[in-house]
Amino acid sequence: MKKILAFAFLAVLFVLPGQALAKDVVKLGFNIPLTGDIPKVGEASKYAAEIVMEEVNKAGGLEIGGKKYMLECVFQDNESKPESAVAAQLKLITQDEVLGIVGPQSSKQAVPAGEVANENQTPMISPWSTNPATTKDRPFVFRAAFLDPFQAPVAANFAAKTFKAKTSAVIFDLANDYSKGLAEDFKAYFEKKFGAGSVKAFESHGSQDQDFSGQLTKIIAAKPDFIFVPDNYNQVALIVKQARDLGYKGPFMGADAWGSAELMPLCGDVCKGQYFSTHYTAKGAKGKTKEFIDKYKAKYGYEADDVAALTYDSIYVMLAGLKNAGKLTGNIEKDRKALKEGMRAIKQFDGITGKMKYGVSEDNTPEKCAVVVKISDAGEFEFTESVCP
Amino acid sequence: MFDTLLQNILNALQWGSFYALIALGYCLVYGVLLLINFAHGDIFMVGAYIAFFVSTFLLGQYLDIPGLPSWLVLALTVPATMLLTSGVGVFLERVAYRPLRRKGVNRLYVVITALMCGLILENGNLALLGASRKSFPELLDKAIWTFGSVSVTNLKILVIVSAFGVFWLLNTIVTKTKIGMAMRALSWDRFAVPLMGIPPDTVIVFTFILGSSMAALAGILFAMSYPVLDPYMGASIGWKAFIAAVVGGIGDIRGAFVGGFILGFVEIMVVAFFPSSYRDLFAFTILLIIMTWKPTGLFGVAKTTKI
Numbered sequence: 037m038k039k040i041l042a043f044a045f046l047a048v049l050f051v052l053p054g055q056a057l058a059k060d061v062v063k064l065g066f067n068i069p070l071t072g073d074i075p076k077v078g079e080a081s082k083y084a085a086e087i088v089m090e091e092v093n094k095a096g097g098l099e100i101g102g103k104k105y106m107l108e109c110v111f112q113d114n115e116s117k118p119e120s121a122v123a124a125q126l127k128l129i130t131q132d133e134v135l136g137i138v139g140p141q142s143s144k145q146a147v148p149a150g151e152v153a154n155e156n157q158t159p160m161i162s163p164w165s166t167n168p169a170t171t172k173d174r175p176f177v178f179r180a181a182f183l184d185p186f187q188a189p190v191a192a193n194f195a196a197k198t199f200k201a202k203t204s205a206v207i208f209d210l211a212n213d214y215s216k217g218l219a220e221d222f223k224a225y226f227e228k229k230f231g232a233g234s235v236k237a238f239e240s241h242g243s244q245d246q247d248f249s250g251q252l253t254k255i256i257a258a259k260p261d262f263i264f265v266p267d268n269y270n271q272v273a274l275i276v277k278q279a280r281d282l283g284y285k286g287p288f289m290g291a292d293a294w295g296s297a298e299l300m301p302l303c304g305d306v307c308k309g310q311y312f313s314t315h316y317t318a319k320g321a322k323g324k325t326k327e328f329i330d331k332y333k334a335k336y337g338y339e340a341d342d343v344a345a346l347t348y349d350s351i352y353v354m355l356a357g358l359k360n361a362g363k364l365t366g367n368i369e370k371d372r373k374a375l376k377e378g379m380r381a382i383k384q385f386d387g388i389t390g391k392m393k394y395g396v397s398e399d400n401t402p403e404k405c406a407v408v409v410k411i412s413d414a415g416e417f418e419f420t421e422s423v424c425p
Numbered sequence: 426m427f428d429t430l431l432q433n434i435l436n437a438l439q440w441g442s443f444y445a446l447i448a449l450g451y452c453l454v455y456g457v458l459l460l461i462n463f464a465h466g467d468i469f470m471v472g473a474y475i476a477f478f479v480s481t482f483l484l485g486q487y488l489d490i491p492g493l494p495s496w497l498v499l500a501l502t503v504p505a506t507m508l509l510t511s512g513v514g515v516f517l518e519r520v521a522y523r524p525l526r527r528k529g530v531n532r533l534y535v536v537i538t539a540l541m542c543g544l545i546l547e548n549g550n551l552a553l554l555g556a557s558r559k560s561f562p563e564l565l566d567k568a569i570w571t572f573g574s575v576s577v578t579n580l581k582i583l584v585i586v587s588a589f590g591v592f593w594l595l596n597t598i599v600t601k602t603k604i605g606m607a608m609r610a611l612s613w614d615r616f617a618v619p620l621m622g623i624p625p626d627t628v629i630v631f632t633f634i635l636g637s638s639m640a641a642l643a644g645i646l647f648a649m650s651y652p653v654l655d656p657y658m659g660a661s662i663g664w665k666a667f668i669a670a671v672v673g674g675i676g677d678i679r680g681a682f683v684g685g686f687i688l689g690f691v692e693i694m695v696v697a698f699f700p701s702s703y704r705d706l707f708a709f710t711i712l713l714i715i716m717t718w719k720p721t722g723l724f725g726v727a728k729t730t731k732i
Binding site for chain 1 (some may be wrong): 429433436437439440551555556557558560567569571575576580581647652653655660661662692693694695696697700701702704705
């Protein structure tokens with residue numbers, strides 16, 4: 037009798053979570069930086085998710101295998117720290133029992149969190165991470181952005197052409213996987229192109245630093261044609277200002293982490309006229325992209341940045357994967373595997389950040405175009421050129 | 426080469442000024458109370474935020490009032506911020522440290538309380554104002570002077586001059602005035618001083634006013650030099666300034682001042698001559714060597730009880 041009871045109890049334990057899921061809801065988790073270094077990124081991700089949730093649920097839900105499911109989003113704050121991202125990831129997987137996870141955004145958190153997702157066989161898609169390590173040899177981890185090794189040549193070639201540069205200098209954040217990876221890729225590419233020593237200074241700083249005068253003095257003394265700054269927007273504001281104060285008159289070239297709505301309020305006039313490579317630009321957008329931008333602006337009062345657009349695309353990639361999965365069984369482990377297979381079956385996805393071709397690279401990374409943006413005198417991000425692989 | 430060195434000396438003087446100003450606050454409170462006020466870095470952060478709100482208010486960004494010219498705003502922001510921030514410092518002393526002192530608990534608990542106060546200030550700010558950063562308005566019309574390849578801004582000069590001015594003022598207060606004498610006396614023997622008719626609480630409150638207004642001044646100058654404010658800005662610089670105070674010899678204001686500049690110079694010069702990725706490793710190794718050589722700090726006197 038006891039045995040039977042114990043068995044019944046265990047059976048209930050196993051069946052219950054399945055039944056909880058059978059309420060016709062698909063739960064997606066979000067591992068995003070709502071506080072910490074880059075709160076604007078977290079805010080943009082959350083807003084993009086709210087827009088998708090509204091779109092899907094207003095249309096009566098998402099149809100998977102002939103059945104309608106409502107979309108539910110669970111937001112977890114990762115404080116923009118790697119260790120908190122891992123904790124948030126585990127919480128989403130084990131406690132919130134989400135089907136798939138969107139985020140983390142920065143490579144700093146996406147690399148360790150990707151490990152957790154892959155080990156726990158839960159599909160994850162990082163909208164913004166450009167470091168190759170995030171998805172490398174991890175079948176469960178996807179991304180919506182291009183890679184640093186692609187972004188680095190874009191920045192180098194554009195700068196060489198536009199500034200007629202033959203030498204450069206780099207300042208980057210040593211404690212940030214994204215910044216460090218991009219800086220190293222840039223250095224390797226630039227030196228291959230212009231010979232050893234053409235990157236005249238290669239200086240790093242810490243994530244909490246506010247004073248860069250030592251590094252910048254060294255860079256300015258080396259007299260580079262331009263300075264490459266693959267840093268987060270908050271540090272960009274300080275670096276550009278301090279470099280000008282120290283007498284640097286040349287141009288800066290940035291990367292996609294510049295493209296936040298908060299860059300201009302923090303940086304002000306000194307950032308005007310500088311260029312950076314990024315995923316998309318709001319100005320001059322057409323079709324679906326414009327629809328999203330208008331909706332976002334009407335709802336939240338400011339222009340959607342690249343994180344918002346990529347998050348929007350990532351959620352839809354995941355939803356497309358769900359549709360491909362065919363049918364949800366209610367068994368979370370099986371459904372997660374089905375979702376992974378569904379996502380891997382996507383060949384091309386027309387997102388608002390451009391066409392994404394999956395399956396070209398083994399590591400669940402899309403092939404897509406980058407844009408180079410100029411910060412105009414009005415402080416807007418103006419499209420300059422599009423660079424495709 | 427010489428130009429670069431000169432430029433780096435200027436950079437280090439500016440950066441060291443912030444360490445020195447914050448270290449002075451640590452040192453004053455330690456000197457009088459033998460309490461390491463770990464909330465001090467966060468009082469510095471509060472100072473920067475108060476300066477932000479006072480100056481944007483005076484510039485007319487909140488109400489429909491005509492904004493004042495920026496030089497007048499600066500002139501009013503400095504005393505107002507110092508006053509308000511000392512209020513915060515005294516408030517902390519009143520609600521957190523004094524009750525513990527009255528109960529006569531071990532100093533260790535007061536130190537832990539200070540740590541918690543710091544966290545409360547940080548997270549209170551995060552909860553009230555949100556995580557997005559504030560951009561500090563430009564109060565000083567920036568002028569950049571260039572000599573050869575050496576560049577210096579008027580702000581840099583202002584920071585360095587203020588740091589030295591404040592040190593001179595503080596030194597005068599501590600060594601030449603009656604209240605300064607009371608502070609030194611209290612640090613010498615806190616049981617005999619009340620018997621001489623000196624009210625220790627008044628002296629302690631005065632110490633907190635002095636220390637917090639130093640932090641406020643540092644906060645204003647810091648926000649002007651690095652105009653991106655976030656709730657955690659005081660944490661790492663506060664810790665480093667504390668280390669600087671210890672290296673200089675905590676409890677002696679000359680020590681704190683010199684220690685701040687030593688840390689500033691070491692950090693900048695390591696970057697200047699070595700790959701910058703080694704900065705903190707080298708900087709703190711050098712400080713560690715100084716500590717092993719002189720455990721009480723450069724100006725410190727050996728005491729039997731230290732935390």
